[in-house]
Amino acid sequence: MADSHIEKLAALTEEIVACRMCTRLVDWREKIGKEKRASYKDWDYWAKPVPSFGDPDAPLVLLGLAPAAHGGNRTGRVFTGDPSASFLTAAMHEAGLANQPTSEHRDDGLILNGVYIGAAVRCVPPGDKPTPEEQRTCLPYLVKELKTLPNLKVILALGHIAFRATLQTLSDMAQERVRGKFLHGEVYRFGPELPMMIASYHPSPRNTNTGVLSMEALVKVLKQAKELSLS
Ligand code: SF4
Structure with a gap:
């Protein structure tokens, strides 16, 4: 059936959003949702696992770390409503991967062009640091999801945790261990049966405000990923 992968992804999304397997993260996401940030006090926080977003027929996947406390955990869409999202979406727009340069809320009209965005861990972790066990617990969702995308050619891993999650996926x-060392802009090829991977620094304020990742460098790696995914 032509749209069976879309149905599978919808069922998987439902399963993910209902997940309560990591008790520490369930408590944390709900605590943030109740306490809220003063500037978002009128928001009804999502406070659940945040599903992936984008084009299910995309050849390119962008993979982040986890939802931000007052970004994805508030808005319910990955890379939406926080400084990392603003930086990434502006760069994606510049690279021709998004119809607009902003990502503010679920109904803001953002459409991704040939891209699907997910995260290694679906619930916001305290201090943006999921434990190794939480990463292992969430990984099967990513494996299932990436196996379901029919046209996947390139995975752009944003940051070290996404990089490791991609290698594990x-x-x-491959049914065998694939290895790689993180290097921004590096392209990793693992043979004709597997998608390629590219590594990039994560567009977090920690990196973008300190010069580790400039807008120019992110646009460059996004364009590189796009070209490879369309080749
Ligand atoms: S991080 Fe993943 S496995 Fe853990 S509760 Fe959230 S969705 Fe479930």
Whole structure:
């Protein structure tokens, strides 16, 4: 059936959004949702696992770390409503991967062009640091999801945790361990049966405000990922 992958992704999204497997993260996401940031006091926080977003027929996947406390955990859409989202979406727009340069809320009209965005961990972790066990617990969702995307050619891993999650997912797909060392802008090829991977620094304020990742460098790596995904 032509749209069976879309149905599978919808069922998987439902399963993810209902997940309560990591008790520490469930408590944290709900605590943030109740306490809120003063500037968002009128918001009804999402406070659940944040599903992926974008084009299910995309050849390119962008993978982040986890939702931000007052970004994805508030808005319910990955890379939406926080400084990392603003930086990434502006860069995606510049690279021709998004119809607009902003990502503010779920109904803001953002459409991704040939891109699907997910995260290694679906619930906001305290201090943006999921434990190794939480990463392992969430990984099967990513494996299932990436196996379901029919046209996947390139995964752009944003940051070290997404990079490791991608290697683990590709190892699962290959049924053998695949390895790589993180290097911004590096392209990793693992043979004709597996998607390629590119590494990038994460567009977090920690990186973008300190010069580790400039807008120019992010646009460059996004364009590189786009070209590879369309080749
Ligand atoms: S991080 Fe993943 S596995 Fe853990 S509760 Fe959230 S969705 Fe479930």
